[in-house]
Each structure stands twice: as structure tokens, then as C-alpha cells.
Amino acid sequence: MSLTAREREVLALMAEGRTNVGTARRLWLTHRTVETRVSPILTKLGLANSAEDHRRVPAVLLYLNRP
Secondary structure: OOOOHHHHHHHHHHHOOOOHHHHHHHHOOOHHHHHHHHHHHHHHOOOOOOOOOOOHHHHHHHHHOOO
8 A cells, every 4th residue: 555644644543533624623734635635545545436335444444454
């Protein structure tokens, strides 16, 4: 998984259960900036966009189970 440092920060906060708004406040970013960071993270993790599945949960599981 080749995430940037900022993407790893966003993913770590997702793993803590933070919303996009909570993540934005923690990192001193706008809500919109966090939204634009999340999509590439999910794509880089190979999590396809689906109307039926929530991709944040598998992303967090991948983060927590990394070597």
C-alpha cells in the first residue's frame, strides 16, 4: 500500500472512528479536503466503489492488519 504521509494520517483517524469533519478538525483541513483525500485512499487499497458496501470499514481493517 503506497499511501502518502497525509493519506496515512487520514486513514489512522478513520481507524479511530473519526468522521470526515472530525478528521478535518484534527488535521486543520477543510471537510472538503478530507473528502478528496479519502477517495484515493480507498482506490489505492483496491476497494471498489459499490452502492451496497461501505468501503471505510474494509479500509480500516486493512490498516489495522498491516505488517
